[in-house]
Amino acid sequence: xxxxxxxxxxxxxxxxxxxxxxxxxxxxxxxxxxxxxxxxxxxxxxxxxxxxxxxxxxxxxxxxxxxxxxxxxxxxxxxxxxxxxxxxxxxxxxxxxxxxxxxxxxxxxxxxxxxxxxxxxxxxxxxxxxxxxxxxxxxxxxxxxxxxxxxxxxxxxxxxxxxxxxxxxxxxxxxxxxxxxxxxxxxxxxxxxxxxxxxxxxxxxxxxxxxxxxxxxxxxxxxxxxxxxxxxxxxxxxxxxxxxxxxxxxxxxxxxxxxxxxxxxxxxxxxxxxxxxxxxxxxxxxxxxxxxxxxx
Numbered sequence: 508x509x510x511x512x513x514x515x516x517x518x519x520x521x522x523x524x525x526x527x528x529x530x531x532x533x534x535x536x537x538x539x540x541x542x543x544x545x546x547x548x549x550x551x552x553x554x555x556x557x558x559x560x561x562x563x564x565x566x567x568x569x570x571x572x573x574x575x576x577x578x579x580x581x582x583x584x585x586x587x588x589x590x591x592x593x594x595x596x597x598x599x600x601x602x603x604x605x606x607x608x609x610x611x612x613x614x615x616x617x618x619x620x621x622x623x624x625x626x627x628x629x630x631x632x633x634x635x636x637x638x639x640x641x642x643x644x645x646x647x648x649x650x651x652x653x654x655x656x657x658x659x660x661x662x663x664x665x666x667x668x669x670x671x672x673x674x675x676x677x678x679x680x681x682x683x684x685x686x687x688x689x690x691x692x693x694x695x696x697x698x699x700x701x702x703x704x705x706x707x708x709x710x711x712x713x714x715x716x717x718x719x720x721x722x723x724x725x726x727x728x729x730x731x732x733x734x735x736x737x738x739x740x741x742x743x744x745x746x747x748x749x750x751x752x753x754x755x756x757x758x759x760x761x762x763x764x765x766x767x768x769x770x771x772x773x774x775x776x777x778x779x780x781x782x783x784x785x786x787x788x789x790x791x792x793x794x795x796x797x798x799x800x801x802x803x
Contacts, residue, residue: 511775514783515633516790517641518770518798519648520745521626522665524711526695528568531623534661535571538651544580545650547643552611553577555651561620561788568623572784575619575630575647577639578611615639618784620791626695627669627798629791632771634783641668641769663716665692669794670744670765672801678763679740684730684753687722689743702738703746717747729753741801770794 523530536558544552557573587596587604615637620629628648632639645668652664693710694703710718720739724730732740743749744765751763772794776786 510777512635512778512783513633514631514774514776514786514790515638516772516774516787516794517630517632517644518669518791518794519628519630519645520667520669521628521648521652522667522692522695522746523626523661523663524693524695526626528623530661531621531626532568532571534652534657534664535621535623537657537660538654539573541654541656543651543654544578545647547577547647550579550581551577551643552580553647555619556616571621571623573619575617575639576614577617577637578614580611581606618787620788622791622795625795625798627795628666629787629794631787633773641771642766644668645769665746667692667746667748668766668769669798670749671768671770672744672797674763674768675740675744675749675765678749678751678761679732679737681751681753681761681763682729682756682758683724684732684751685724686750686752687730687736687740688719688750689739690717690719690747690749691739691743692717692747694742694746703742706739706742745798745801 521531521534523534539555539558542554544554547553553575555573556576559572561570561572583606587601588594589596589600615635617631617634617637617639619631621627622629630639630644632641632644645666648666649664652661652666657664691706691710693716694707710716722730722736740749749763749765751761753761755761772790774786774790776783
């Protein structure tokens, strides 16, 4: 057996109103065609590179694959430093610099898979020694899909990094739940998810983009969850945010937030036996199936 390699996969839920698999396919293709570097943080930028069908003869609105390239974008107008003189570089030093405008340093590549029917965007959070943090992946997609030209055509796009469901379940089992706060953006419900359909229908009917609900326990008591509140926390986890404050079994204060617990799966594989993209595709399918099971 060869030396195993590490792969991490995360998943982000993308929503728009009105929506359809056709519109999601068009959105992601339009974002790719703009070919615009989007700021991730500091001087780090990323660009959506390549977009292909996973299978040439796949059904309409099937899986799309490609890469996200991250790199450092240098501000050429800022001061350069000369480590020999320990001073700012002078005009003579700067004239000797010859960096082509189309080349950027410190680049790394991460594969992605987009599933238009479930509007889920799967990305590599770690590949070949390089990492893409969940918060950076989320902010990148937020910026990518809300560029001015895209907003004019598709409206505002919401993105939510799907949290680790087990961590939410554990938070809901806290010995004492003092407060539960949920924030729900209008979901794009799949046909089989009746609870999401109902929330989407109601918010659309009220012309409401976002709903915030707060549940506070009676003093000295703990919030008791019913099926409706459990379902709302699942919907908010996928389409917004959940915050739970309370105390654990030893009555220590606890504050849980879904944004602090992104769902990342780590997989180790033998590159002599399995290709990295095959591993990525397999894990992404498992994650997609598991998300659907949240509402069954």
